[in-house]
Amino acid sequence: MKRITLMLTTAITATSLAQTQQPLTPELLWQLGRVSGASISPDGRDLIYGVTYYNLENNKGEKNLFRIPISGGIAEQLTTGEGNEQVVHMDKSNGAVVYLCNGQLWQLKPGNTEASQLTEEKEPLENVRISPDGKHILFTRSVPLKKMHSTDRHADLPQSNAYVYDALNYRHWDSWADGKFSHVFYATFEDGKIGAPIDIMADEPYDTPQQPFGGNEDAIWGPDGKSILYVSKKKFGTAYAQSTNTDIYKYELATGNTVNLTEGMMGYDRSPSYTSDGQRLAWLSMAEDGYEADKNDVVVFDRRTARRYNLTKEWDGTVDSYLWSQDGRTVWFTAAVKGTVQLFEITLPADLGSVTAGNIRQISQGQHDIASIAGQAGDQLVVSLTDMNHAAEFYRFDLNTQQLAKITAVNDNSYAGIAKSKVEARMTKATDGKDLLSWIIYPPNFDPNKKYPTLLYCQGGPQGALSQFYSFRWNFQLIAAQGYIVVAPNRRGMPGYGVDWNEQISGDWGGQAIQDYLSAIDDMAKEPYVDTARLGAVGASYGGYSVFMLAGLHKKRFKTFVAHDGLFDMRSWYGTTEELFFANKDLGGPYWDGKNEQTYTDFNPIAHIERWDTPIFIVQGGKDYRVGIEQGLEAFQGAQLRGIKSRLLYLPDENHWVLGAQNAIVWQREFFKWLNETL
Numbered sequence: 320m321k322r323i324t325l326m327l328t329t330a331i332t333a334t335s336l337a338q339t340q341q342p343l344t345p346e347l348l349w350q351l352g353r354v355s356g357a358s359i360s361p362d363g364r365d366l367i368y369g370v371t372y373y374n375l376e377n378n379k380g381e382k383n384l385f386r387i388p389i390s391g392g393i394a395e396q397l398t399t400g401e402g403n404e405q406v407v408h409m410d411k412s413n414g415a416v417v418y419l420c421n422g423q424l425w426q427l428k429p430g431n432t433e434a435s436q437l438t439e440e441k442e443p444l445e446n447v448r449i450s451p452d453g454k455h456i457l458f459t460r461s462v463p464l465k466k467m468h469s470t471d472r473h474a475d476l477p478q479s480n481a482y483v484y485d486a487l488n489y490r491h492w493d494s495w496a497d498g499k500f501s502h503v504f505y506a507t508f509e510d511g512k513i514g515a516p517i518d519i520m521a522d523e524p525y526d527t528p529q530q531p532f533g534g535n536e537d538a539i540w541g542p543d544g545k546s547i548l549y550v551s552k553k554k555f556g557t558a559y560a561q562s563t564n565t566d567i568y569k570y571e572l573a574t575g576n577t578v579n580l581t582e583g584m585m586g587y588d589r590s591p592s593y594t595s596d597g598q599r600l601a602w603l604s605m606a607e608d609g610y611e612a613d614k615n616d617v618v619v620f621d622r623r624t625a626r627r628y629n630l631t632k633e634w635d636g637t638v639d640s641y642l643w644s645q646d647g648r649t650v651w652f653t654a655a656v657k658g659t660v661q662l663f664e665i666t667l668p669a670d671l672g673s674v675t676a677g678n679i680r681q682i683s684q685g686q687h688d689i690a691s692i693a694g695q696a697g698d699q700l701v702v703s704l705t706d707m708n709h710a711a712e713f714y715r716f717d718l719n720t721q722q723l724a725k726i727t728a729v730n731d732n733s734y735a736g737i738a739k740s741k742v743e744a745r746m747t748k749a750t751d752g753k754d755l756l757s758w759i760i761y762p763p764n765f766d767p768n769k770k771y772p773t774l775l776y777c778q779g780g781p782q783g784a785l786s787q788f789y790s791f792r793w794n795f796q797l798i799a800a801q802g803y804i805v806v807a808p809n810r811r812g813m814p815g816y817g818v819d820w821n822e823q824i825s826g827d828w829g830g831q832a833i834q835d836y837l838s839a840i841d842d843m844a845k846e847p848y849v850d851t852a853r854l855g856a857v858g859a860s861y862g863g864y865s866v867f868m869l870a871g872l873h874k875k876r877f878k879t880f881v882a883h884d885g886l887f888d889m890r891s892w893y894g895t896t897e898e899l900f901f902a903n904k905d906l907g908g909p910y911w912d913g914k915n916e917q918t919y920t921d922f923n924p925i926a927h928i929e930r931w932d933t934p935i936f937i938v939q940g941g942k943d944y945r946v947g948i949e950q951g952l953e954a955f956q957g958a959q960l961r962g963i964k965s966r967l968l969y970l971p972d973e974n975h976w977v978l979g980a981q982n983a984i985v986w987q988r989e990f991f992k993w994l995n996e997t998l
Contacts, residue, residue: 340738342763342800345987347737348791349373349980352729354711355382357693359701361411364388366693366701366713367397369404370729373980380980384418387726389696389715394727397427398434408449419447424511437511445501446528446535449508450544455572456508457538457547458516464524465498486556491897492531493942493974501526503538503549505572519547519570519577527551529565529589536590542597546571548580550589560899564608567591580620586613590640594647598622601650603638604629609900610825612782614818617641617650621671628671634679635817642692642700651700653689655784655815656681658744658756660688662702662716682721686742688787689716701726705789707760708739708796738763740799742787747808747842750834757839758785760795760805770850772998773804775840775877777858777865781812781824781832781905792977792986793859801991806843810835826907826915828861829868829922836865840876852878853998857990859883859938860946860975864924867954870935871927879997881990883938884946884975887954888925889918895947928957934964936993938986941971966993 341347350372357368366389371382382403387394398404402420409416414429422443427434438444446459466472469481482495489496500523507514520527527549528537537550552565566581567588581588586605593600600620605613615638616631630650631638639660641652650665662683668674683689690711693701700716704723713726741761749755762771776795778785785807789796795805809815811832812824824832836856844851854877858866863885870880886892890910893902907915920926935958939951951967958965968989970982977983 340736340763343737343794343797344800345797345984346375347733348794348797348987349375349984351710351733351791353380353791354703354713354727354729356405357701357703357713358406358409359389359694359696360409360414363696364390366726367406367409367416368693368713368727369406371403375980375984378979378981384416385727389699389701389726391724391726394729400434407447417449419444426511438513440513446538448535448538448540450540451542452544454508455505455540455544456513457503457505457540459501459503459527459538461499462502462518463499464522465496467496467498471498487560487899488556488897490944492944494531494944500524501528501530503527503547503570505547519549519575520551523553524555525551525553533589539591539593541569542593542595545573548591548600550591560897561903562608563587563605563611563900565589567602584618586610587615588618592641592643594643595645596647599643599647601641601643603641607904610904611898611901612780612814612821612825613637614821615639617652617665619650619671624671626672628674630665630667630671630674631679633676635676637814637818637821640691642695645695651682651692653692655786655813657815658758658784658786658809659686659815660690660784660786660788661685662689662692662700682718683716683723684721685723686744686787690788706787707742707758707789709734710789710791738800740796741765742795745806745843747839749831749838751831755808755810755835755838757806757808757843758787758795759843760799760807762799762802762804765848767848770848771802771804772853772855772994773806773840773843773849774798774994775836775854775856775869776805776807777836777856777862777869778807778810778813779858779860779862781828781861782814782821784814785809786815792983797987801994803994804843804849806839808835808839810839825905826918827922828864828905828918833865833868833872836869837873837876855879855881855994855998857881857883858885860885863946866935867924868922868927870933871924871930873933875932877933879994880933880935881938881993882935882951882954884940884943885937885950885954886924886946887950887957889923891949891953892946895944895949897944925953925957928961931958931961931963934997936966936968936990936997938968938990939970940973940975940977941969942974945975964997 353371355369365386369382371380373380384397384404385394404418404420407417407419416427424437425434426437444458448457469479502518502520504516506516539548547570564585565587566579568577570577585608588604591602604616604618607613616629619628636654639653652663664682665679687706690703698718703711704714705711714723743759745757745759747755798805814821856866856869856877863882866880866882867885867887906918910919937951937955955967977986
């Protein structure tokens, strides 16, 4: 009788919970805390991490630092002031936390509620690292080197606002080149006083960190504090725009000499990290110059043998990020695998030359992404984890049991009131007979006896993993919460299915990948709960290109389209995009090169516009220099002149992404408004 009562109570509780939960909305999404930037205390007991909350009214985000025991417990807020704090150093002797905020260093000692300001530099500090002995500091700041602005070239015309360029790379991501370059500096550091800074890249028109997304991982101290390692692509202008050849340089403080540690390695080399004893240096490396999505390997230089070793050469995958173990005998890394991102372990023998794929094993499982590894605390790793129903939180991963346990609970209260979506993997046969996995995201309280409008989601990249990520832009939980089934295929060109699968899309943008999309939606359309009269296709970047292609090829499958920052005319795109190495590799070269004619004809969306016959919503960022504004405007103008119901959402202050809080709300509201009208 007691058991029946318990079961009845549980059922009532579950029913009540379902009734009190509400679907996710854009406004609720932007109320969630965004967890980032974790550091482990020297004693391995505590986690210091950041949480950013956005204020829609003032259109700003505010990040503060928190401390929580790694073993579990209550989080303690450490900072409350304005600014976005970033932990720089934690003192082993007294537990003090040094952090960067508003370009200055601050220190918070245990037991104190107020931090003390350490530095008062006229120019703000960026990407700060304190040397192992605490006697020096390195940081980055911009240095003017080239006269590109009119006022630099014509001092008698101060009201002029013009730029003059003699080479490419005149704009990148969302900014125009202004003749300034980010350089690494170091100086003495004592009691918060910084000595005279020394520019270790003096007079070089190159950047560290790498633009536009590099951070403090691009400049580190050597283990003895006598050298600095930094990542830079030492090319300028047109050569810079055509290459991915970053190298790792070692600068000696005593002599001022710089040596290229990755000479002859022609692709991206980045994320250098030493073992705790300083005997081995690892980094992430790609082999091919110009191929930004090449297989990413973990390479190690062993000072004892003076040799390089590629630890993942024989492993059929690509590495996202990695971490040395504290004893230097193991490397852990994250990588995409079959629609998720998981943890892998490399056990290192004495002879690194004997490492094969057999030394590598996957150690985590589950329908989630291990988004990053924050560090090691004894026999546990601290990692961030996401899935399609939950934003990032920090977990501890037990290396012995391979079990995950939650540490932070930033958004637990919010999610308790938000209805979740069922997410499942579905396997389809592609047109070439290969298995094609799609993530299917169902509306909350999904009822298989009803019919639902269904959206084909087209991923950008194109070589970006479609895993269990949680996006604050393209959020599957949010889309499903409005009553849509989402079909998200892991089409050709995505990591997680071997190198060949990932590479297949290069030079074949309009080929097998587009067929994969059609295979996935056609297969899902067989289900009785899918309303085949109400199918849509949505996507951004390469996903936007895919939508434009499908608009001319879909043969009445879809009732509506949404394309965000998509590539519409491959000729004009090649002539205006900034990272030409990407265009050269993925398109096969320029449009005047006859070897890749299909890219600019059959695989060019503009060539199929005469077959457009379906409503289309086009979104374009005004500061998107990866996919310039002409792409969205051309597509919208073509649709309008053909008499097709169409709408343009122009975001003049946004780049390839929508980052402003209020702009994001507008974008999401207009997105769903369009779907309500047309689907």
